[in-house]
Amino acid sequence: MKELDPLLHSQLRLAVMSILMSLESAEFTYLRDKTESTAGNLSVQLDKLEKAGYITVTKSFVGRKPCTSCKVTAIGRVAFGEYVETIKTYLGY
Amino acid sequence: MEEKKISEAESLAIITQMIATSRARIEKRTAVPFLVWGYSTTILSIVVWYLVSSTANNNWSFLWFLLPFVNLIILFNRKKSKPMATTIIDKAIKAIWIFLGSIGFCYSVLSFIDQSNSWWNIFMIIVLIMSIGNAITGFLLRYKVFWISASLSIAVSMIMLYVQGIDVLLVFAACFIIIDIIPGHIILWQSRRERA
Numbered sequence: 001m002k003e004l005d006p007l008l009h010s011q012l013r014l015a016v017m018s019i020l021m022s023l024e025s026a027e028f029t030y031l032r033d034k035t036e037s038t039a040g041n042l043s044v045q046l047d048k049l050e051k052a053g054y055i056t057v058t059k060s061f062v063g064r065k066p067c068t069s070c071k072v073t074a075i076g077r078v079a080f081g082e083y084v085e086t087i088k089t090y091l092g093y
Numbered sequence: 094m095e096e097k098k099i100s101e102a103e104s105l106a107i108i109t110q111m112i113a114t115s116r117a118r119i120e121k122r123t124a125v126p127f128l129v130w131g132y133s134t135t136i137l138s139i140v141v142w143y144l145v146s147s148t149a150n151n152n153w154s155f156l157w158f159l160l161p162f163v164n165l166i167i168l169f170n171r172k173k174s175k176p177m178a179t180t181i182i183d184k185a186i187k188a189i190w191i192f193l194g195s196i197g198f199c200y201s202v203l204s205f206i207d208q209s210n211s212w213w214n215i216f217m218i219i220v221l222i223m224s225i226g227n228a229i230t231g232f233l234l235r236y237k238v239f240w241i242s243a244s245l246s247i248a249v250s251m252i253m254l255y256v257q258g259i260d261v262l263l264v265f266a267a268c269f270i271i272i273d274i275i276p277g278h279i280i281l282w283q284s285r286r287e288r289a
Contacts, residue, residue: 004101011099011107018111019178026178034111084108090101 004090007052008083012037012045017080020055020072028068046070054079124280131273133163138266145259157201182233193226213258216265220250223272238276246272 008014015035020026032042049055054076058069072080099107137160144153197219204215224243231239246268253264 009099009104011103014099014104015107015111018108022112022180024179024181024184030178087101087105091105 002086002089004086005079005083007048007054008079010045012041013049014083016042016045016049016070017054017072017076020070021077021080025069025071028070031070049076052079124277124284127273127277128281129164131269131277133160134269135266135274138262138269142259142262142266145262154205161198185233186230189229190226193222197222213253213261216261217250217253220246220253220265220268220272223269224250227272227276236276236280238279242271242276 008017012035016031019031019034028039028042028046031037031046032039035042037045046055046057050057052075053073056071056073058071060067060069137156141153141156144156145151200215200218200222224247227246228240228243231237231241231243249264249271250268253261256264
């Protein structure tokens with residue numbers, strides 16, 4: 001049986017990818033609220049996903065406030081699709 | 094939420110839960126502009142109708158130009174106050190409404206400039222434009238209520254063919270209740286019920 005992608009097979013990273021898959025883009029604060037994670041932990045996990053090429057992280061300013069926006073990449077979409085297919089075989093769907 | 098290893102069943106549960114969470118929020122976000130535009134247009138229609146019919150002064154119609162500003166201020170403040178997430182459907186809906194809104198605005202300005210013959214027809218054109226926008230939004234969001242309300246408002250707007258002068262505004266207000274206010278409240282109610 002095919003091995004699950006270790007980068008996605010983690011609670012917080014999988015939650016972030018699941019949210020981003022159904023969105024065009026999402027701000028850091030939105031992801032933090034929806035995943036009920038801490039800012040520090042979320043930053044670390046976003047960094048790992050970005051380094052793997054699964055997401056892009058864009059930093060900008062809205063007025064005077066810093067704004068971090070995340071978006072899933074084509075590589076991320078393929079990886080997530082493969083992960084879901086593998087999960088299905090594990091669970092016998 | 095901690096960074097920890099999970100079982101296959103747990104991962105499927107996370108995927109399902111997170112997708113459902115973001116969908117509930119999208120629905121609520123969609124409802125607010127409909128309610129803002131619906132209430133402001135309906136109230137302004139009745140105010141303009143009352144002022145023009147009681148004073149016989151058509152210059153009260155210039156109050157319509159308040160509408161875009163009032164709505165832009167409300168929607169801009171709302172956008173600033175909340176963490177943002179955007180879907181592809183959000184972008185498509187926004188583009189459609191900017192396009193249709195621009196057409197409606199151009200027609201409105203032209204009808205103000207040339208008040209000679211069919212000035213009141215603009216209200217029927219606006220209802221048609223809004224109904225088309227609603228129907229497209231409904232198809233994109235897979236909401237029957239939008240295209241049902243669009244069809245109903247087009248049917249009601251035909252009354253405008255038989256109503257003369259300023260009273261057209263009362264039919265116009267009724268169309269906006271059907272086209273914006275009722276669907277907006279239905280989406281908001283459904284979104285709250287799904288969250289509960």
